[in-house]
Amino acid sequence: RRLQDEVGILRGGNADAAQQAAELSRARADADSLRQQVGELSAAGSGMGHQVAELGEQNKQLADQVRVLQSEKQAAQREADSARQQVAAAEQKAAQVANLKSALQTQLGRLSRDAGALRSSQAQIKDHCRLKVADIVANFAPLQEKLLGLVEEHKELNVRYVEVFEDRKKLHNLVLELKGNIRVFARCRPMKEHEKKDEPKGERTISPDPQDDTKLGVYNEVDARRKWFDFDKTFLHGEGQAQVFEEVKPLATSVLDGYNVCIFAYGQTGTGKTYTMEGPPEDPGLNTRCLKELFAIKRARAGTCDTFVSISVTEIYNETVRDLLDSNKNKKSDVRIEKDGTVGVSNLVEREVATVEDVQTAMGEASANRSVACTDMNEHSSRSHCIVTVKTIVEQKDPRCKYVGKLHLVDLAGSENTNRSGAKGKQMTEAQNINKSLAALGDVMMSLQGKSEHIPYRNSKLTMMLKDSLGGDAKTLMIVQIGPAQTSVVETLSSLTFASRARVVELGKAKKNMVKG
Numbered sequence: 001r002r003l004q005d006e007v008g009i010l011r012g013g014n015a016d017a018a019q020q021a022a023e024l025s026r027a028r029a030d031a032d033s034l035r036q037q038v039g040e041l042s043a044a045g046s047g048m049g050h051q052v053a054e055l056g057e058q059n060k061q062l063a064d065q066v067r068v069l070q071s072e073k074q075a076a077q078r079e080a081d082s083a084r085q086q087v088a089a090a091e092q093k094a095a096q097v098a099n100l101k102s103a104l105q106t107q108l109g110r111l112s113r114d115a116g117a118l119r120s121s122q123a124q125i126k127d128h129c130r131l132k133v134a135d136i137v138a139n140f141a142p143l144q145e146k147l148l149g150l151v152e153e154h155k156e157l158n159v160r161y162v163e164v165f166e167d168r169k170k171l172h173n174l175v176l177e178l179k180g181n182i183r184v185f186a187r188c189r190p191m192k193e194h195e196k197k198d199e200p201k202g203e204r205t206i207s208p209d210p211q212d213d214t215k216l217g218v219y220n221e222v223d224a225r226r227k228w229f230d231f232d233k234t235f236l237h238g239e240g241q242a243q244v245f246e247e248v249k250p251l252a253t254s255v256l257d258g259y260n261v262c263i264f265a266y267g268q269t270g271t272g273k274t275y276t277m278e279g280p281p282e283d284p285g286l287n288t289r290c291l292k293e294l295f296a297i298k299r300a301r302a303g304t305c306d307t308f309v310s311i312s313v314t315e316i317y318n319e320t321v322r323d324l325l326d327s328n329k330n331k332k333s334d335v336r337i338e339k340d341g342t343v344g345v346s347n348l349v350e351r352e353v354a355t356v357e358d359v360q361t362a363m364g365e366a367s368a369n370r371s372v373a374c375t376d377m378n379e380h381s382s383r384s385h386c387i388v389t390v391k392t393i394v395e396q397k398d399p400r401c402k403y404v405g406k407l408h409l410v411d412l413a414g415s416e417n418t419n420r421s422g423a424k425g426k427q428m429t430e431a432q433n434i435n436k437s438l439a440a441l442g443d444v445m446m447s448l449q450g451k452s453e454h455i456p457y458r459n460s461k462l463t464m465m466l467k468d469s470l471g472g473d474a475k476t477l478m479i480v481q482i483g484p485a486q487t488s489v490v491e492t493l494s495s496l497t498f499a500s501r502a503r504v505v506e507l508g509k510a511k512k513n514m515v516k517g
Contacts, residue, residue, distance in 0.1 A: 182470075183251070183477045184503040186216055186496065187235040187244065188484050189272040195485035205486045208236045218496065220489050229496045231480075231503065241279055244479075245289040251477055252290040255392050256297055256307065258403030258512035262410065262469030263290075266438075266499065267481030268491040269414025276479055277386075277411040278367065281360075287388050287409050291359045294392065306395045310352045311359065313366035314345055316461045317384035318433045324366035324386070325349040335464045337457075343468045350391065363388075383430045385437065385462050386411040402515045408469050412438070412462075415491070437462040442498060444470060448505045473511040478502055 188206050191199075199205060200221040207226070209215035216234045219226045233247050248263060255261050263286060265273035279285030291309070298307040313324040314333070321333045326349050333347045353359050370386055390407040413434040440460035447455045448470065457467045469476055480499035482492045 182502050182505050182507065183475075184231045184499045185233045185235065185244075185247065185477065185479045186229070186231045186482065186499065187239075187272070187276060187479055188216075188482050189275075190238055191484040195483075195487060198485065198487050200486055204484075205489055206236060206482065206484045206492070208234060216496075218489065218493055219486075220493065221486055227493065229500055231499065241276075241283050241285055241289070244276065245286060245293075248286060248290070248477065249293055251475055252286070252407060253293055253297060254475060255390065255405035255407040256294060256394050256403065258394070258405050258514045259510050260406045260408075260468060260474035260513070262408040262466060262474050262476045263479070264408070264410035264412055264466075264477075265479045265481055266412050267414060267495045268483065268488060271414065271481035271483045271495075273414060273479075273481045274386075274411050276481060277388075277409060278363065287363060288356070288359060290407065290409065291353070291390065292356050294390070295354075295356060301394075304397055306397075308352065308393045308395075309354070310350045310391050311362055312345070312348050312350045312389045312391075313362065313386065314348065314389070314465075315370055315384040315386045316437065316465065318430060319437070319461050321345060321461055321465075322369075322384075323348055324369045325351055325362060327365075327369065329369075335461050337464065337467060343465060345465075383413060383427070383434070385413050385434075385465075387465060400516070404513045404515070406468075408466065410466070412441075415495070436460065441466075445498070445502050445505055448507070449501060470505075470507070473508065475510045476507065 200219065203219045203221070203226075205219050207217045207219070209217070209228075213234055214231055215228055216231070216236055217226045217228045235244055251261060252263065265276050267273055275285060277285045277287055279288070291311070294307075294309060298305075298309070301307065315322045315324055321335055322329065323331060323333050323345075331347060333345050336344050336346060338344060351358075351362055353362065366386070366388075370384060388409040388411075390409070392403075392405045392407070394403040394405075395401075396403070415435060415438050437460040440456065440463050443456050443459060444463045457463045457470075463470070468474060478499055480495050482488075482495055
């Protein structure tokens, strides 16, 4: 029985063991399931890590965007504050404008009422004046007729004055021609912009006489006086090259009738002498215009005369004579006075010209060879005297005779105040020689004016060159060039005084150089 009990116990233990084995099997199955779930969770955890990293990056970007938006928000707030301030200022201005408008409307109403009252008063005054005038006209009709007669008489006297004035000028010119006086024209260049600031208040330095184109006045601010000068013609209103030539033309063209003619420009440096004589290509000066007119007359007389024209161009530089139509600067030329008293230049090129183009070519060569320099008073200051000599031979066919004429066109170097021009070294030597030769010209003028027995032509090359024009039977015209500025008034007065002395010099009646047969 005990054995049965033990067998029973063993069987019970086996049953428990089987049950435990079944439970162990289920536990293993659960463990496998759990391991599978752990693997799945591990795989899911790895994917979630990537998502977390991506979310972290997105979060960083969103944080940057938030900071930018906050900065923009602050800027917008500042702009809004500024706009509110501007709006407040605009509202304040609008209020001020409204107040001003109200005040102006009030004032306008008052002015309108005053204007109405003035119009009414004006109408009354007009009516009163109309009645008074009508009464005066009715009572003084004879006086009105006499007044109208005086007006007509005044007009006739003005016309007569102009006629008498023109007659006086013609007679004056005739007297000068008989005496052989040097004619003098005065020409003033336009004022430069930098000169205007130094002009005296209420006074022009150079002023014309509105009734007489032969007079000009010069105002000196130092002594507050205006000095007047008389010449044969003045050009003070910016007259062009053509207008100047029209006055010169009769004198210049008389060279074809066998006269010796000299036209020279004189004045302070920078006053426009070279402009008057040479001029720019688009608006040439007297040199080209005179020769152009000679060619026109030559063509007009072609059926009755044979005309030959030649030119030479010389300069006197530092008392040395140069031939400007010869590029060889080492060639030596000199002024000589012939036994018959005429003047010539040795080794000088005389070029025959037949057209204006020939003249322009020659003038271009001469201008390129001329001595110029820059000074404080003139950017392109001529440092020499330039003489264009035109020789003409006119052979008349019936009756047979020959007219020989000579025309000097002289561009004098400017008189120069070396303290103002800033000349130094070489330019100082040039200025000294220029002033010396011009002083010699002044001495010759003084001697001619005083009718001295000895005229000092040999004191300079310039006066020797001009001997047969100043002391012979020539017709001579001086164009004195002046500046309009107060800063040059001393030099201007000096030039005009010299020209006035030259104007009274009597050279004797000009004579034709004619050979018959």
